[in-house]
Amino acid sequence: MPEKSNRLIGILKVLHRQYKIMTSNTYGLIGFWVVAFFFTVALFAPVIAPYPIWEMQFDAETGQLAMLQSPSLQFPLGTTHLGYDLFSQIVMATRTTVMIGLISGFISIMIGANIGLIAGYYGGIIDEFLMRCTDVLYGMPFLPFVIILISLFGRKIEFVILAIALIVWRTSARVIRAQTISIKQRQFVTAARARGCSNLRIIYRHILPNVLPLLLLYTSFNIAWSIVTEASASFLGFGDGDTISWGGMLYELWLSGKTRVAWWWFLPPAVCIVALVTSLVFISRAYEEYANPRLRETR
Amino acid sequence: MLLDVKNLGVRYRMDGQDIHAVNRLSFQLEEDEIFGVVGESGCGKSSLIKALLRLVARNGSVTADSVNFQGQELLEMPMDQFRKDILWQKIALVPQSAMNSLNPVYKVGPQIVEAIITHKKMSERRARERVHDLFESVGLQKELFDSYPHQFSGGMRQRAMIAMALALDPKLIIMDEPTTGLDVLVQDKILKTLRRIKEDTKCSMMIISHDIAIMSEIATKIGVMYGGGFVEIAPTHDLFKDPSHPYTMGLTNAFPSIRELGKELISIPGSPPVMMREENKCWFEPRCPFATDQCRQSFPEATKTGDHHIVSCLRSADRQKLAKKAKEKATWTS
Numbered sequence: 001m002p003e004k005s006n007r008l009i010g011i012l013k014v015l016h017r018q019y020k021i022m023t024s025n026t027y028g029l030i031g032f033w034v035v036a037f038f039f040t041v042a043l044f045a046p047v048i049a050p051y052p053i054w055e056m057q058f059d060a061e062t063g064q065l066a067m068l069q070s071p072s073l074q075f076p077l078g079t080t081h082l083g084y085d086l087f088s089q090i091v092m093a094t095r096t097t098v099m100i101g102l103i104s105g106f107i108s109i110m111i112g113a114n115i116g117l118i119a120g121y122y123g124g125i126i127d128e129f130l131m132r133c134t135d136v137l138y139g140m141p142f143l144p145f146v147i148i149l150i151s152l153f154g155r156k157i158e159f160v161i162l163a164i165a166l167i168v169w170r171t172s173a174r175v176i177r178a179q180t181i182s183i184k185q186r187q188f189v190t191a192a193r194a195r196g197c198s199n200l201r202i203i204y205r206h207i208l209p210n211v212l213p214l215l216l217l218y219t220s221f222n223i224a225w226s227i228v229t230e231a232s233a234s235f236l237g238f239g240d241g242d243t244i245s246w247g248g249m250l251y252e253l254w255l256s257g258k259t260r261v262a263w264w265w266f267l268p269p270a271v272c273i274v275a276l277v278t279s280l281v282f283i284s285r286a287y288e289e290y291a292n293p294r295l296r297e298t299r
Numbered sequence: 300m301l302l303d304v305k306n307l308g309v310r311y312r313m314d315g316q317d318i319h320a321v322n323r324l325s326f327q328l329e330e331d332e333i334f335g336v337v338g339e340s341g342c343g344k345s346s347l348i349k350a351l352l353r354l355v356a357r358n359g360s361v362t363a364d365s366v367n368f369q370g371q372e373l374l375e376m377p378m379d380q381f382r383k384d385i386l387w388q389k390i391a392l393v394p395q396s397a398m399n400s401l402n403p404v405y406k407v408g409p410q411i412v413e414a415i416i417t418h419k420k421m422s423e424r425r426a427r428e429r430v431h432d433l434f435e436s437v438g439l440q441k442e443l444f445d446s447y448p449h450q451f452s453g454g455m456r457q458r459a460m461i462a463m464a465l466a467l468d469p470k471l472i473i474m475d476e477p478t479t480g481l482d483v484l485v486q487d488k489i490l491k492t493l494r495r496i497k498e499d500t501k502c503s504m505m506i507i508s509h510d511i512a513i514m515s516e517i518a519t520k521i522g523v524m525y526g527g528g529f530v531e532i533a534p535t536h537d538l539f540k541d542p543s544h545p546y547t548m549g550l551t552n553a554f555p556s557i558r559e560l561g562k563e564l565i566s567i568p569g570s571p572p573v574m575m576r577e578e579n580k581c582w583f584e585p586r587c588p589f590a591t592d593q594c595r596q597s598f599p600e601a602t603k604t605g606d607h608h609i610v611s612c613l614r615s616a617d618r619q620k621l622a623k624k625a626k627e628k629a630t631w632t633s
Contacts, residue, residue, distance in 0.1 A: 124357070191400035191460070194352055195414060196386030205413075209404040 018216070021290045022283050031282030038276050041091060042098035049088035053244055056083035071264050078264035081256045089244055090268045096245040097276070100161055100230045105223030107165035112172030112222070113208075113215055119173070120180025121203050131177065137170045146233050157240040160233060164226045172218035179211045217287035224280035231273050246273050301471060301503050302328040302351075305364040309346045309527075312358045319574035320346035320359075322527035322582075325601065328471070333497060333504045335518030335535070337511050337550070341571050343527040344507045345395065348473055352392055353381060369470065387418060388467050395475035397460035401448035408434070408444030411463050418467060433462040436499065438492055454485035458492065465496065473505045478513055490517050511554050515539060520607070523547050526572055526582025529601075533608040543610040543618040545587045548625035565628050581613065588630045589614055589621050 023029040041048060051057055057066045060074050069079045077086040119130040146163040153159040183189065184207060192206050208215075233239060234247025235254070246269035253265050309321035321343040328334050338344050349355045351366065351373070366373045373385065394400045402410060408430055415426040431441055437458040448456060457477065464472050477493070478486040494517060497504060508514060514521050515535060522532040523546060531544040542548045549567040569586035581587070584594040591614070599611045604618065614621060624630050 187394055187396055187399035188402045190354070191392070191394045191397075192402075193354060194386060194392040194394060195463075196382040196388070196418065198382070201417070206402050210402070212404075 022286050024286055024289065027282040028286030031279035031286070034275055034279035035283065038094055038098060038272075038279075042095040045091050045095040049091040051085040051088045053084060053089045053092050057085050058083070068258060068262060077268055078262070080252065080265060081258055081262075086249075086265060086268065089249055090246070090272065093244045093246050093249055093269065094272065096157070096240075096243045097227055097230065097247075097272075100157070100164070100245065101223045101227040101276075104161045104164040104168060104226040104230070105219060107161070108169035108222045108226065109172055109215065109219045111165065112169035112218065113176050113211075115169070115173040116176025116178075117180050117203050117207060117211070120177035121184055121199070121207065123181075127177070130173075134170050134173050137167060140167065142167055142229060143233065143236065143238075146229075146238055150233075150238050155238065155241050157243055160230060160238070160240055164229050164233075168222050168225050168229065172215075172222060175218060176211055176214060179214050180207055183207050183210050213287060213291035217284050217291055220280050220284040220287060224277045224284070227273065227277055227280070246270075300327060300367075301330045301332075301369060303365065303367040304351075305366075307347070307350060307361070307363040307366065309343070309350045309355060309359055309361050311356070312360075316575060319577065320527055321350060322574060322577060323598070324524075324528040326522055326529055326532055328503055328505065330470070330503055331497075331501050332520060333493075333506060333518045335514035335521045336505065336507045336524060337509060337514055337521060338524030339509055339571055342524045344509075344524055345475060346527075347524075348392070348475055348507060351473065352386065352390065353378070387464075387469065389469055390471045390473065391464035391467070391469040393457075393460045393464045393472065393474040393477055396480065397477070398453050398456045398480065400460050401451075401456060403448055406445050406447055407451065407459050408446075411459075411466060414463065415466050429466065430462070433465055436465070436496065437462045438488070454481055454489065457481065457485075457489060461489075461492070461496070465500070468500065469502060471503045471505065473507070475507045476509075477506060478508065478510065486513065493517060511550055523550065527574060528582075528611070529609070530583065530612065531608075531610045533605070533610075537605060537608050541605075541608070541618070542622055542625075543604055543608065543615050544583075544612045545589050545614075545621060545625065546583050548622055549631065552625065552631075563628065565631050568631060581611075588625070589617075 019032070022032045057075065057079060058064060059066045059069070065083045066075060066079045067083050068081045069075055071078045075085050075087065077090060079085055115130050115134070119127040145167060146160070149163040150159055189202060189206055192202050197206070230239070230245060231247030231250075234245045235250045237251050239245055239248045239251070249269040250266070253259055253262065259266060304327070305325050307321055307324040308319065311318045311320060324343070324347065326334075336344055336347070346355070346359075349359075350361045353361070353373070355361055361374060363374055368385070368389070373381065376385070401407060405413075408427075411430045411433070412423065412426045415421060415429060416423060421429070430444065434441055434444065439455060439458050439462065443451070443455065448459075451459065478489055481489065490513065493504065496502075506514070506518060518535050520532065520534050521538045522529045523538075523544065524530070525546050531538065531542070531547045533541075533543070538547065539551060542551055546567070549565070552565040553567065555564060567586055572582050572585070574582065579598050580596060581590070581594045581599050584590045587594065593613050597613070599613045601609050601611045602615055604610050604615055610618070612618075
């Protein structure tokens with residue numbers, strides 16, 4: 001099947017190209033590998049985690065409950081006040097956080113891109129309506145929105161994802177609308193219309209590929225934002241109680257009242273959140289330079 | 300008859316005012332004809348094309364007694380049907396500045412293939428073969444199939460757009476400024492290509508340009524536009540031998556002739572009118588050296604002065620006398 005392998009080569013080429021864009025500067029390179037590291041951990045989390053996360057652990061030497069132990073060979077990142085292994089928790093939390101980040105990141109860019117494209121392309125009343133909806137979202141304080149949504153539907157991970165996605169799309173919609181307005185004035189769009197292309201076809205076949213660099217930039221941004229917002233919601237106790245996330249670990253720490261004692265409990269999730277989000281922002285910046293070459297000249 | 304346009308009007312609403320871009324415009328187009336439309340900037344050439352293709356912007360409105368294409372009323376057709384059955388299939392456009400009319404993110408060949416497949420039930424392989432043939436007929440090498448538009452030169456992009464327009468064997472190809480922005484050698488090659496395509500496919504062409512020299516070279520019939528309508532339509536040869544409208548006389552003066560090198564060119568003073576309302580007068584009257592009181596009071600209806608020669612001028616009976624006078628510079632400057 002030569003056509004199939006051609007397609008595969010095509011996909012590989014596209015991926016290679018994305019890799020080149022992401023790693024086109026040093027920060028992007030660092031960002032790419034940090035993100036790759038976290039994604040790998042997330043993928044193999046159950047294999048990596050040495051203990052079940054909700055199970056009390058006992059000290060191998062004394063045989064007693066391993067309460068609030070600092071890092072040791074047996075517990076590389078120490079334990080919680082209930083004797084849970086923190087290393088296992090952080091590994092499993094990586095999985096949750098990455099999943100929430102990716103899913104709400106993608107849902108939000110889907111919403112944002114479509115609203116931006118449609119508003120920008122059609123203009124007029126449709127544009128007015130969609131953009132005022134976006135403005136309403138800008139006026140919506142995030143946490144109360146999530147709190148209400150979660151108290152309505154329950155502390156389920158699906159609703160956390162949905163709540164985040166429903167609010168994070170707003171910026172991407174605005175930016176993509178602006179770019180769409182600029183691209184729809186171009187001659188090739190008129191040419192497509194003169195060829196009898198339908199509106200949807202023009203939007204998705206002719207305009208969308210031209211806003212793609214911007215779209216990828218905002219995908220990366222949206223993932224980063226989703227992770228940050230998930231962490232804050234979880235820290236305030238509005239995460240899913242059945243899974244564990246980095247924000248959720250900090251919430252447990254807060255509840256235990258041991259914040260000032262257990263540095264080994266506090267540092268890892270905090271560092272992970274900062275590292276992953278920063279790396280995603282680095283990648284976004286690499287895309288930004290690609291989408292807007294003028295940024296390159298200022299360096 | 301291929302296309303019969305009667306009393307076409309296009310107006311745009313801007314800041315609460317109407318701007319009339321096209322006014323009382325009528326013409327007929329036969330099959331196997333190259334119809335050249337000339338006129339200065341702002342005379343309504345582009346609006347005419349947009350009206351025919353129903354691409355007028357939302358703030359514009361189109362009125363007409365009839366726009367009849369092969370027996371079908373174009374303006375009365377449901378938009379969806381018009382889009383699917385007429386655009387590109389029957390009437391194809393090579394847009395102005397065709398250089399930017401290719402989507403920059405797709406390769407040129409596949410772009411055309413894809414467009415063909417979505418319009419016609421055709422296998423990808425057959426569409427590819429079709430594009431290879433088209434490339435050949437417009438003078439593009441087959442190797443360029445997998446190139447991006449930015450790798451093409453201006454002339455090559457123009458050829459690619461012509462290839463695209465030809466893809467579905469349209470009956471009428473409308474070209475908006477096909478040679479603008481190209482150097483003279485490339486212009487010449489494009490014109491030759493167009494002429495050959497017309498021989499091969501027997502399609503009609505409507506070519507819009509402000510370059511009367513190019514028109515004289517390629518068109519079988521020329522329409523001169525002024526103030527949103529045709530002031531004179533005539534077979535190319537007749538138009539230059541026997542210009543009957545003062546504006547046409549002025550235009551032919553303003554272009555250099557190879558036989559009269561060094562002769563000073565005479566331009567028409569003044570600028571084209573901005574038409575805010577329909578008025579019962581000749582729009583060229585303020586710039587016309589031969590205007591009479593009559594010209595200010597009634598709109599000059601189109602009259603036949605020859606078999607295929609149509610003029611909208613009240614003084615067309617005196618045309619030979621006026622044409623002689625128009626050759627003198629003093630006529631225009633005083």
